[in-house]
Amino acid sequence: MILCTKYNDQIIKTTADNDVFEENYDVIVAGLGTAGSIAAICAVEYGLSVLALEAGEMMGGTATAGCVLGYYCGNSGGRYEDVDEIINRTDKDLFCTVNHIFTDHIHPWHKALVLESEAIKAGVDIRYQAWTFGVYMEGNRVVGLKWKDEKGIHNTKAKYVIDCTGDAAICAIAGCETAYGREFDGKTQPFSLCTLLVKGGNLNSYYVDNGYIDPCNAENFTWEILNTYTQKMFLRDNFRDGHYYPVIAPLAGIREGRRIIGEENVTLKDFAEGKLTEEPLFYAYSHIDTHGIEHAFESKLYVEWCIVARLKMLVFAVPIPKGALIPKGYKGILAAGRCIGVDHDISSCVRMKRDMQKCGEAASAVAYLSLLYNVDAVDVNYNDLAELLKKSKCLDENNNRMAFRIGETSDGKKFDIPVKWLTDKNEIKKQLESIMPGIGIWSAKRLGNAITGDLRSWYDHGGEQLKKYSAVTLGLMGDNYGLEKLREMAGKCLNIKENMSMDDIFDGLGAVYLLGELCDNDCVPLLEKSVSR
Amino acid sequence: MYDFSVDELLIGATFWATGYAVSTAGSAMIIESSIRPGREFADSYKFGGEWEYVCLTKEGELFKNRLKETNVISEHQEPVLQAYIPLLCEIILEKRLNVLLSTRLISVEKEAEGYTAQICNASGIARIRAGRVIHTETPGKFGKKGINAMLLNKSRKSYYYSCDKFSVYARDNTAYLKMPVEREDTILTARQKLYDLLKTKPEQLDGFRLISIGSVFEYYDFRHSPESFSAGYENPVQAFDMGALAGKGGMAV
Numbered sequence: 001m002i003l004c005t006k007y008n009d010q011i012i013k014t015t016a017d018n019d020v021f022e023e024n025y026d027v028i029v030a031g032l033g034t035a036g037s038i039a040a041i042c043a044v045e046y047g048l049s050v051l052a053l054e055a056g057e058m059m060g061g062t063a064t065a066g067c068v069l070g071y072y073c074g075n076s077g078g079r080y081e082d083v084d085e086i087i088n089r090t091d092k093d094l095f096c097t098v099n100h101i102f103t104d105h106i107h108p109w110h111k112a113l114v115l116e117s118e119a120i121k122a123g124v125d126i127r128y129q130a131w132t133f134g135v136y137m138e139g140n141r142v143v144g145l146k147w148k149d150e151k152g153i154h155n156t157k158a159k160y161v162i163d164c165t166g167d168a169a170i171c172a173i174a175g176c177e178t179a180y181g182r183e184f185d186g187k188t189q190p191f192s193l194c195t196l197l198v199k200g201g202n203l204n205s206y207y208v209d210n211g212y213i214d215p216c217n218a219e220n221f222t223w224e225i226l227n228t229y230t231q232k233m234f235l236r237d238n239f240r241d242g243h244y245y246p247v248i249a250p251l252a253g254i255r256e257g258r259r260i261i262g263e264e265n266v267t268l269k270d271f272a273e274g275k276l277t278e279e280p281l282f283y284a285y286s287h288i289d290t291h292g293i294e295h296a297f298e299s300k301l302y303v304e305w306c307i308v309a310r311l312k313m314l315v316f317a318v319p320i321p322k323g324a325l326i327p328k329g330y331k332g333i334l335a336a337g338r339c340i341g342v343d344h345d346i347s348s349c350v351r352m353k354r355d356m357q358k359c360g361e362a363a364s365a366v367a368y369l370s371l372l373y374n375v376d377a378v379d380v381n382y383n384d385l386a387e388l389l390k391k392s393k394c395l396d397e398n399n400n401r402m403a404f405r406i407g408e409t410s411d412g413k414k415f416d417i418p419v420k421w422l423t424d425k426n427e428i429k430k431q432l433e434s435i436m437p438g439i440g441i442w443s444a445k446r447l448g449n450a451i452t453g454d455l456r457s458w459y460d461h462g463g464e465q466l467k468k469y470s471a472v473t474l475g476l477m478g479d480n481y482g483l484e485k486l487r488e489m490a491g492k493c494l495n496i497k498e499n500m501s502m503d504d505i506f507d508g509l510g511a512v513y514l515l516g517e518l519c520d521n522d523c524v525p526l527l528e529k530s531v532s533r
Numbered sequence: 534m535y536d537f538s539v540d541e542l543l544i545g546a547t548f549w550a551t552g553y554a555v556s557t558a559g560s561a562m563i564i565e566s567s568i569r570p571g572r573e574f575a576d577s578y579k580f581g582g583e584w585e586y587v588c589l590t591k592e593g594e595l596f597k598n599r600l601k602e603t604n605v606i607s608e609h610q611e612p613v614l615q616a617y618i619p620l621l622c623e624i625i626l627e628k629r630l631n632v633l634l635s636t637r638l639i640s641v642e643k644e645a646e647g648y649t650a651q652i653c654n655a656s657g658i659a660r661i662r663a664g665r666v667i668h669t670e671t672p673g674k675f676g677k678k679g680i681n682a683m684l685l686n687k688s689r690k691s692y693y694y695s696c697d698k699f700s701v702y703a704r705d706n707t708a709y710l711k712m713p714v715e716r717e718d719t720i721l722t723a724r725q726k727l728y729d730l731l732k733t734k735p736e737q738l739d740g741f742r743l744i745s746i747g748s749v750f751e752y753y754d755f756r757h758s759p760e761s762f763s764a765g766y767e768n769p770v771q772a773f774d775m776g777a778l779a780g781k782g783g784m785a786v
Binding site: 005006007008009010055056057058091093094095096097107108109110113116117120126128129131133148150153167169173196198201203215216217218219221222225226227229230234235236237238239240241244245246247248250251252 | 618637728
């Protein structure tokens with residue numbers, strides 16, 4: 001047996017045949033955040049013995065210690081809804097009302113207490129202030145953890161470890177392959193340190209993007225947290241001038257950290273090309289919600305999707321396969337939460353609280369069936385898994401949908417128009433002429449050469465709108481037939497006027513990108529003129 | 534081989550530890566398991582008392598003045614508890630103190646000279662050679678401990694009630710519930726006991742609604758000096774000042 005530890009960012013492996021396990025569990029859930037809380041409860045309800053280790057002092061993660069009261073996107077269904085139902089049904093009069101405008105907002109301490117009660121009732125062994133710093137391995141199989149809490153250092157054996165640390169911390173110690181950040185500069189999405197405010201008797205959460213942070217690097221993490229606390233938002237000249245926050249979240253709101261390389265990996269490229277798993281455990285549901293504004297530093301696909309085709313507000317279901325929860329080449333360990341096998345581009349879409357709770361449930365289901373049938377996680381039968389997850393509606397085919405978010409009112413009501421990829425040329429043409437050309441642009445791109453002739457014809461003979469988006473679509477496909485129009489769109493945008501519409505700005509930014517991609521030398525004077533101005 | 538070598542390794546980014554690190558002539562490193570320096574007061578909802586305390590060090594006096602200048606403490610009003618954290622962070626950055634957040638002590642071993650400590654954080658384990666290891670979060674001999682909660686006081690009426698099981702103090706739109714627990718209680722069992730208390734709906738808590746629950750115990754009735762245990766002092770200024778005094782060698786720890 002080998003003990004893996006991380007020593008100053010380097011994995012050290014030492015022989016540990018003399019180490020003695022003091023306890024033995026079916027499953028250790030490491031991290032009792034959004035995914036881990038539900039994973040622990042589900043695993044014990046499946047009949048497994050569960051040890052749950054949490055570095056902080058409460059269950060629930062982002063929704064509780066992170067002080068994010070509301071849900072944003074994500075799909076319904078699954079064990080988490082039972083927990084939320086208990087919260088909505090019981091003891092509400094004991095807690096301060098939360099943002100009463102949004103009906104799905106939940107009091108963080110109410111959720112933490114109910115999760116804790118449910119976990120205790122089910123039989124989860126919860127250990128707070130428990131940090132894992134060693135992983136026991138036999139070959140490529142994880143067989144236990146070395147961890148510490150207030151009572152001391154413990155060696156605990158487990159048939160499965162579910163890494164719900166958010167940043168694949170356990171997988172990283174075990175030596176699993178991981179990825180981090182965007183290609184350009186390795187940055188992840190910005191984080192937020194949330195606060196709670198009481199206004200008119202209601203508890204509201206308030207937060208801004210506080211900058212980039214690396215949760216996997218202790219020095220950077222410390223520096224950014226200290227800096228955040230000394231931003232004007234927190235450090236006031238006069239703390240009684242207006243209301244100061246009664247609560248500042250004890251948990252940093254990390255949107256993206258280290259991700260595993262899974263047996264299967266979900267990418268925006270595959271999604272955009274329609275290469276989706278036919279064996280989903282659940283559907284994540286969101287738009288590309290990066291929070292960053294440095295679009296130029298993101299991938300080409302990101303720019304093409306969000307800026308050129310203006311699909312940033314396309315809310316879509318991402319089917320998550322079992323392999324995305326299994327670190328490549330490893331046994332006895334699963335990942336759940338934002339650190340699963342996804343790429344940076346789609347990670348902002350696969351991190352919402354509803355979906356990450358479902359991810360925890362799915363991971364515990366994989367562990368359960370693996371142990372029940374004495375097979376490795378990769379060999380768990382999909383039909384058995386689907387049957388189990390469909391019972392709680394964690395897996396629900398109705399959640400496989402796509403919509404365009406066209407608005408949101410002050411009372412939290414979302415206006416979504418259901419959409420689908422188009423294959424009919426007339427429908428694509430109609431869409432390109434509409435106020436939401438994005439679906440038409442990307443549908444045409446998916447068709448490829450089969451629609452090039454039509455796009456050129458629409459460019460030559462169509463009205464202004466059709467000409468514009470035919471040029472954009474052709475440009476996306478590497479065809480410079482619409483260069484003249486693209487130059488015109490870029491020029492209009494670069495000649496910035498105060499009353500310029502957002503449509504013109506996005507059109508222009510997309511056109512500038514495409515002119516670069518199409519290596520249009522003739523546009524250089526136009527760009528130079530704009531820059532000098 | 535060591536990754537760091539320091540004169541003092543301080544456990545907990547407490548007021549005492551920060552005061553110590555600010556004033557010591559030697560090198561000090563502070564490790565804090567949470568992301569919240571000063572949480573021993575801010576997260577236990579301990580308002581403290583004895584604010585007329587006269588500081589024994591200039592560092593303590595400067596810190597007290599900063600709390601006054603930013604109105605965190607003022608006469609006739611309770612301190613703004615959450616403000617402690619940014620103010621301690623400000624000192625940490627200004628004084629360039631060697632602090633690591635989200636970092637935990639794994640082990641300490643006595644060597645012929647000093648100690649070898651192992652700490653753990655997101656970057657992994659590191660070995661530290663320290664002349665001394667000073668715990669500032671570990672209570673010594675205390676009488677009682679309790680868990681506290683912040684409540685919404687909708688009526689905004691001033692109110693005070695106390696019995697064996699709990700006490701509640703309300704002023705303006707906020708109230709604080711204090712509930713003593715057993716020495717053996719963990720934060721988990723204490724929090725569930727507090728939840729159980731709320732569920733019995735004692736009439737003295739009518740009109741109050743829970744905002745949040747403290748994640749750190751409040752300790753009472755110290756029979757001896759708290760020494761380096763920061764939360765054992767009456768208020769953060771005293772804790773900071775006594776840390777600063779110890780850092781100058783004026784107090785044995």
